[in-house]
Amino acid sequence: MSAIVCAGDEFISADLLARALAEAGVDAEFRRIDSRWPTEPFAAFDGVREAAGDPARLAELVRGADALVTHLAPLTAEVLAAGRGSLRVVGVTRGGPVNVDVAAATAAGALVVHLPGRNLGAVAEFCIGTMICAMRGLPAAASELAAGQWDAAGFRYERTGLELRAATVGLVGLGAVGLRVAELLRAFGSTVLAHDPYASAEAAQRVGVRLVALPELLSGSDVVSVHARLTPETKQMIDAGALDAMRPGAVLVNTARGELVDTRAVDAALESGKLRAAVLDVFDPEPPAPDDPLLRRPNVFATPHLAGASRQVAEESAARIAAEVATVLSGGTPGNCANPEVTGTRTVEPWSSS
Structure with missing residues (x-):
């Protein structure tokens, strides 16, 4: 035996x-x-x-x-x-x-x-759910209500966010998870761009994705979701320059690897208003320092590496x-x-x- x-x-x-x-x-x-x-x-x-x-x-x-x-x-x-x-x-x-x-x-x-x-199904569903939450400002609104504050100003036009059907979503990486995210976004009616030098053109076409260069994706997306593999070439690929190239008021989602994103640059982009919100499920290092200022921002939806759970x-x-x-x-x-x-x-x- x-x-x-x-x-x-x-x-x-x-x-x-x-x-x-x-x-x-x-x-x-x-x-x-x-x-x-x-x-x-x-x-x-x-x-x-x-x-x-x-x-x-x-x-x-x-x-x-x-x-x-x-x-x-x-x-x-x-x-x-x-x-x-x-x-x-x-x-x-x-x-x-x-x-x-x-x-x-x-x-x-x-x-x-x-x-x-x-874990592509779990991660893809997490991405879609948190995109909606971040674009609509739901985590901060829920936190305020739990603290006893009724903030009806969330209905003011300038504070409202996009629905997914009206959003252009850029996927940085189009592997198994990226393709599943694209399939779900297609059902919502989103326009989906992707950047991945190794992506299959046939697979991208099947899920309704247009493959573009990274600068075009960054400047043309309301939401940028990171799904790239971590390599020496992709480490901190979302840096201050990449964030500066994004649309004002865009949302950043990272469920891939913390090392792909320069979190200090993200903090600065949130402080300046360049980014509307960020969803961070992964960090560098993990866990992040308890006093990390990024975690205390109301427009950051941070979770402890739970997307695949x-x-x-x-x-x-x-x-x-x-x-x-x-x-x-x-x-x-x-x-x-x-x-x-x-x-x-x-x-x-x-x-x-x-």
Whole structure:
């Protein structure tokens, strides 16, 4: 019988992973362990990041195991070396396996499978909902009412905002999440622009998006929503110059990575009135400093990296990774693999850090 380590947490538990594997037809001894994320924050470990758990304990559990399935466990070189000779596959319920030392997994002979776009539905719905809230000034109005202040001046013309059907929305990045956001915006009747040097023209046309250069997107959009991958080229791509190029009174939404946006420049743009509002679900660093002035602005809708949090994400991610692991254990080729050179399998889609 196979032995599989299920390393869960308080979002995707070891029990949920084991149940998904059993439902996928995997007959195995399940070795379960859970970290306390998100109650305790994730951290960087030896060569991996955004990880939670005890590498030494994982190394003990992985000895003799055929597979390891996880969400955030720190799969360091130490952990993966302990699985050398038995470990065939590592399954990660994330868009990109940033918590895995992929080189060490390759050296151990283990495929690393993952789930690009695993939370695209949750993130896309979050984007649409918060765009509406930010354009209409709803977070500040709700906060004022909770504090006992009835502000009927929100009906004054100069304080009202756009409806999505009248707005032009610019998407910086048109990957899986960006495409889903575009589909939802199309239903509202929005005009949608996108900038992505790697986007498929056919996919953009299918969802009614016009691909443009970044300067045209910035100057032509009422809402700019960031969905780019973090690379050396995209780091702080939304800087003071980009913000200055945006329409006066525009809204900025960032659910991708905090490092894509210069938050000090955003603070200045909000102070000057250049930006009407900002929606920030991601920060650099995370968590942001408690005294960060940006968080206290009434026209900032800030959330603690929750855009991808839904029950569907947890349950469907467990089911999808279980199917991938079952495929590998039965001798098949996985759909998304970070190190196909291990067996010559083909990567269908490059992994991202989302």
